[in-house]
Amino acid sequence: MAFFAYLFFMQDLRAEFPFFVENPGLCYLDSAATSLKPKAVIDALVRYNRAESVNVHRGVYALSQKATETVEAVRAQVVDFTLAQRENTAIFVRGTTEGINLLAHILTSPESELAPFFTSFASPKKPAILLSEAEHHANIVPWQIVARRHGYALFYLPVNKEGELQISKAWLETILATHALRIIALSLQSNVTGIIHDLAPLRALAHEQGSIFIVDAAQAIVHARTELRQLVPDFAVFSGHKIFGSTGVGAVVGAKPVLDACTVYQGGGAMISLVEKEQSQYLEAPARFEAGTLPIGEIYALGAALDFAKKHEQAIVENDAELTAYADECLRRNNIGFFGDNTTRRSAIYSLRLDGIHAHDIGTLLDEQGIAIRAGHHCCQILMRALGVTATARASFSVYNSRDDVDRLVEGLRYVRKIFRKSA
Numbered sequence: 001m002a003f004f005a006y007l008f009f010m011q012d013l014r015a016e017f018p019f020f021v022e023n024p025g026l027c028y029l030d031s032a033a034t035s036l037k038p039k040a041v042i043d044a045l046v047r048y049n050r051a052e053s054v055n056v057h058r059g060v061y062a063l064s065q066k067a068t069e070t071v072e073a074v075r076a077q078v079v080d081f082t083l084a085q086r087e088n089t090a091i092f093v094r095g096t097t098e099g100i101n102l103l104a105h106i107l108t109s110p111e112s113e114l115a116p117f118f119t120s121f122a123s124p125k126k127p128a129i130l131l132s133e134a135e136h137h138a139n140i141v142p143w144q145i146v147a148r149r150h151g152y153a154l155f156y157l158p159v160n161k162e163g164e165l166q167i168s169k170a171w172l173e174t175i176l177a178t179h180a181l182r183i184i185a186l187s188l189q190s191n192v193t194g195i196i197h198d199l200a201p202l203r204a205l206a207h208e209q210g211s212i213f214i215v216d217a218a219q220a221i222v223h224a225r226t227e228l229r230q231l232v233p234d235f236a237v238f239s240g241h242k243i244f245g246s247t248g249v250g251a252v253v254g255a256k257p258v259l260d261a262c263t264v265y266q267g268g269g270a271m272i273s274l275v276e277k278e279q280s281q282y283l284e285a286p287a288r289f290e291a292g293t294l295p296i297g298e299i300y301a302l303g304a305a306l307d308f309a310k311k312h313e314q315a316i317v318e319n320d321a322e323l324t325a326y327a328d329e330c331l332r333r334n335n336i337g338f339f340g341d342n343t344t345r346r347s348a349i350y351s352l353r354l355d356g357i358h359a360h361d362i363g364t365l366l367d368e369q370g371i372a373i374r375a376g377h378h379c380c381q382i383l384m385r386a387l388g389v390t391a392t393a394r395a396s397f398s399v400y401n402s403r404d405d406v407d408r409l410v411e412g413l414r415y416v417r418k419i420f421r422k423s424a
Ligand code: PMP
Pocket: 032, 033, 094, 095, 096, 097, 098, 136, 138, 139, 187, 189, 190, 191, 216, 218, 219, 239, 379
């Protein structure tokens, strides 16, 4: 597309987000925390609550059946959008955090029968889980809880000072000499640096060791869908709110036969076939993992969000590349450092390095100029330690951002630097 046609197209796309009408002039650079919602998504949420506000999987009346059909259609859409392998299904959860808690629980429980699918589960060696230092707390703490409960060892792939994964064969061989690597759980894209990790060698390791390979796709779902699909993980987990959807819903995607061999997570209504006083029988996956009433309106909205993401996939990918190239250039020209500067595969999430200026001061001074970024450890304390900082100021872009937003950020950062030079 010619450059000006592209600009007009992107302006039209931005107009689909009512947030900018409600918050005129705000430069929103916190999409890694949560993305804005297009009108179609808000409309879907409202449509459910206004016109189809009934429960699913229970009612015999037509409207309940219609709502059930919508929910099941979104489930199929989630599988199709993420890992479209024939055996796969999707479990609706609150988001990535709940999804990883669910997997941690069911995949380490002695009641699950996973040896027929993953040979590491038949090994007499001490069971282990492999994570990395780049993980979000959502992909660390649930594993710590179950590791302690079931006697698993936890290992962390190290990262270098830029936040890139360091895969050492010798290091892995030492672990494998004494441990059966049952689970490898890694984020495909960092929410701190925007680095899209090359997980292919770890995918190969999982195949070789008969391990379960899980991808935290919270960020990658928007920025690296192609890589996600190429990896063919056993499970992928994401949150709807990071991909233009509502908060309150996300999904775990994985093979139904494996899930059927797993013990249940939460108990309650809608996940059983028979309840007796002493025990109950459970439904098959995914229903057995969906106790209680689903977030139905949010699922409607997720369907609209995935439609939006699919329809505008090319624009999302092109704008990401365009803004990354432009921001890289502008930041470098102004001597503003950022983590992952030398990494080849990365997209528009920047953890900035303004020496001697605290991340929170940067955030506050930018806020005064109408620029919303995030400052803190970004739920990645282990990564912060590896990078040698306690916090970073993070600016993250999405499809509704443009070069103007990059210019405003850089101007804002120049102002921050000026203030601090004066007061120094
Ligand atoms: N993993 C990564 C990489 C993330 O960026 C996030 C959200 N910042 C999460 C997990 C947790 O997502 P949620 O809070 O939606 O459960």
